[in-house]
Amino acid sequence: MTDAELETAFAASGLAGAVTMLFDADGKRYSRSFGETTPSGGAMREDTIFQIASMTKALVSVGAMQLVEQGRLSLDAPIGDVVHELADPQVLTGFDADGKPVTRPAANPITLRHLLTHTSGFGYSFIHPEILQYYAATSMPAAGTLDTIRMPLMFDPGTRWEYSVSTDWVGRAVEEATGSRLGEYLTEHVFAPLGMNQTAFRDALPEDAAKVHVRGPDGSLMQIPVFLGGGEFDMGGGGLTSTAPDYGRFLRMMLRGGELDGARILRPETVAEMGRNQIGELRAGYMGTAMPEMAQPFDTFPDQHTGWGLGFLINPEPGPNGRAPGSLAWAGIFNSYYWIDPASGVAGVFMSQLSPFGDAQALDMYGALERMAYA
Template identity: 65%
Template structure:
């Protein structure tokens, strides 16, 4: 077992309340640990199996669910997604604002597909990432997506023409529910969580009393608890609503490493995993997130020196990183500073879970890099 003192020191230096982390390979766990507090106010310790909000790490799970339904012929990657989600039949593109602030809309040039949604090329944004979406919500009085179950935003561009991070995977979740005839939570429980032994993963309207709190730094640098639960909305958010644990998510990562199978349970075919792991967006660059609300998320770009791509649910780095992941590894993150990577070439993956806002915290990113370097030392 690896020595955790280096990571423990990094977590302390970063000023995180607490964190849990694991490194796994195809056969099991190489490293695991938990440090600090799950709740800075109560002093409750962070444990390996402490339930945390994994936010946008939900996206990879829901992407796999969609691909199960593609395998069954219940969804198609390139047919109009309006066949199952008629709300998206007449998508509108935001073409700027009039002098009085009125949004200017036009019809999209082509239909939105599941492939567009899975690759963040459908045109959808997030109100906390793109200022145009925030201006649109302010101009129309429309609530932010998720707060009232509304996700019908205009597109920022025509489908397939750019990469922008947004609510596309929430629409993937709606498509999974529509095509399966189940709620998204029930579908994930029956077809992913139960087969994989992910016993602590769910959409939770109420978090358990011993779940980790989300923290924010006060002006004096002390950690305050932020009362937030992304799973408490009216909609089960395929883009960010799950709570889970490091061991549960590590089982999901091992399934990806094992090309769709874990402990005799086949979740998707090896061919599907290969397709999900392949860059799907050609010459478009993926991965850069700006910010319109830095109190929620800092600007983020995992590898600014690489022309990063996107698969069916994952960021892909085309070049190897010295001392870290191989070329064509898969990765993404959650808004409360949780991160994962999957390296199919080396057969290793890791997950780092903390609960701190805003996203992109430099200390948390240093901790994640420390964990990753431990895997390759």
């Protein structure tokens, strides 16, 4: 296995640094760090801590599915029975002449399945301009508060796929069902059993963690002070910090049908169900943008009718870089990415810290990592 193409891709990427790893069910197949933790910082290490952002969602989904196995949460009962704030969902239909939001009751309740599949009706303010307009008409929520996930629905649950704050509400459901803070539950039942000892909701980034940067007009890199952690709740949609080796242990658990090093996290049939398309004829995966400085329009497989499982994007056809149909994947907003290919028995993780999301050069390097896995 040669990484010459990966070296070339990093040299062309303009990234400050990155960590790349490949895994199979038995262990790590490849690992290499590139560059620096910041545009002028120390050397990137394989165990450098990153803000993994929306890569948090898969781990929270696993925690929720443990509770489904135990009968403490139901996929299809109204989630408002557990999270009472979601018991009377309202759909935004527009704005009146004074700019005030107009809503109507949703046609049906929100369920945990809707939340895990992003068919709940919720949105994201950085993707959906109507959510930004709603906040402008009411009040812009303070960062780190529960108000950042409080919003009307954009459509009736189950009728569309739109990427959203849904997994933040999954985290709240875990908390209500267990009486524990989300981070405490995940540490005890997911991270510690898997040996993910560097994965946590932190109140601040460690000094030696990788820092987020942006490209200046001349292409040079500038560090920016952005941190998704802290605040009044553990943000299930994107608040975790982790390392590539830690995340690889989660990926291997999924490849192994829910078990790693003797610790069973999920039943095999639960893992299989998480990897099955749950949204019928709806198409998942496309994200527009209301804040291009945070995220570019994004679609991993624009030529495929991609599906969504209980926490993952699913490609129904072979991917251009080698992954098999039925693979699972997603990403974090600071240009970190992963995939799990059960059919081929391989998984990979690519971590960098660059804004905005969907950076072409970062995606080129991620593609080179994937091609190397199947070479």
